[in-house]
């Protein structure tokens with residue numbers, strides 16, 4: 278449902294209080310202004326900087342910057358019920374921590390009940406006191422949808438052409454792609470991004486999609502927890518045959534909406550370090566045709582102590598808004614380690630709970646791709662049936678896979694694999710992970726480049742001999758891991 282319809286419905290249902298969770302105040306206020314017009318209500322608007330203002334009037338009511346005075350003023354506005362209004366308060370929930378303001382606010386709420394007045398709070402997060410919360414209608418989102426993005430774009434284009442001069446040339450199909458790329462941003466962010474792309478060369482065409490996407494990435498990086506990530510084609514990963522087969526059957530599920538089957542929900546890749554789990558996630562996103570975003574759980578703890586759950590909720594909401602997408606959580610056991618709980622007052626337990634609930638209940642088409650190295654630190658909840666569609670086990674590469682690893686990584690560095698003894702190198706690289714094979718090639722290249730000679734099989738063999746693979750040090754750990762995986766997972 279559009280934010281507009283949802284809001285109208287809540288106002289008509291005579292909720293005394295509605296909380297709109299949105300970072301895009303401007304957009305929400307605009308919607309509310311239209312709704313007020315349609316319903317014959319007066320729009321009152323308040324923020325700590327502007328005070329309380331009526332309709333389009335510029336001057337606020339006297340001294341209403343002060344929350345307490347504002348409520349007292351609002352109280353006196355229509356004692357006879359001759360007029361009704363929408364009272365739109367921005368970032369007001371913080372002030373409810375003050376006991377006097379809270380008391381006054383409750384009185385105001387009681388008065389508003391059973392009238393046509395509605396109090397509407399807008400803020401990035403709903404933090405209502407417990408005793409008020411049950412009275413409030415609640416809307417999450419309030420970001421422009423595709424139709425609204427289209428109209429913001431048209432407005433912005435017109436403005437630009439009129440004021441800055443230049444051209445916009447986009448076909449209908451290109452326009453559609455641009456709209457998709459702008460999803461998840463606020464109205465103001467959309468205008469900024471488009472302006473930026475236009476100003477560079479006074480032209481806006483499909484080539485600007487790149488600028489737009491990189492701006493969008495920056496915006497998300499600023500917000501911290503979600504990070505846009507590049508994807509990878511399946512030719513660049515050795516083995517993972519079962520995962521590839523699994524994906525073959527599902528590649529169209531996010532593209533064709535007519536598909537009667539529910540889209541896949543997620544996979545967990547677990548196993549030996551350096552064997553391509555993270556890389557495989559990039560392939561998964563590519564194959565499913567989804568943009569890939571990484572959720573940095575580690576940062577969640579370090580950056581925002583005390584607000585961990587709220588920030589996770591916010592990030593997950595962004596995920597829902599950006600969907601369809603592939604959400605990547607790397608080394609999931611680090612973020613949700615089973616042993617954290619005793620030392621941090623239960624924060625990590627609650628974070629885990631929040632995440633599991635989201636996993637269970639999400640309706641958005643978000644594909645979850647998680648990796649894990651250490652099964653013993655992984656909370657068992659993740660392994661229950663239904664949490665992931667499949668758990669794949671990633672083992673050390675066998676002979677054939679090692680050969681492909683050499684082939685892929687030689688090619689990646691502009692070398693022709695035909696000039697090398699792939700089989701011979703692979704035979705000597707028993708117990709090597711993919712990362713170690715790659716490293717052997719890189720080290721050989723450093724050696725030979727500094728000596729100004731072309732790299733050969735022998736140079737690489739030399740590096741292989743000089744390497745003690747991690748797996749040989751962790752022999753027991755890996756056997757345990759295999760043992761564990763045998764009954765619970767399928768080989769990747």
Ligand SMILES: Nc1ncnc2c1ncn2[C@@H]1O[C@H](COP(=O)(O)OP(=O)(O)O)[C@@H](O)[C@H]1O
Nearest residue numbers: 513514515550551552553554555556711712715
């Ligand atoms: N199966 C593989 N195919 C191609 N490259 C691989 C493979 N496994 C590992 N690599 C190389 O090693 C690097 C590190 O692997 P990574 O995906 O980070 O491993 P993991 O997440 O399992 O620890 C990759 O970026 C890639 O260059």
Ligand SMILES: [Mg+2]
Nearest residue numbers: 554555607648
């Ligand atoms: Mg990794």
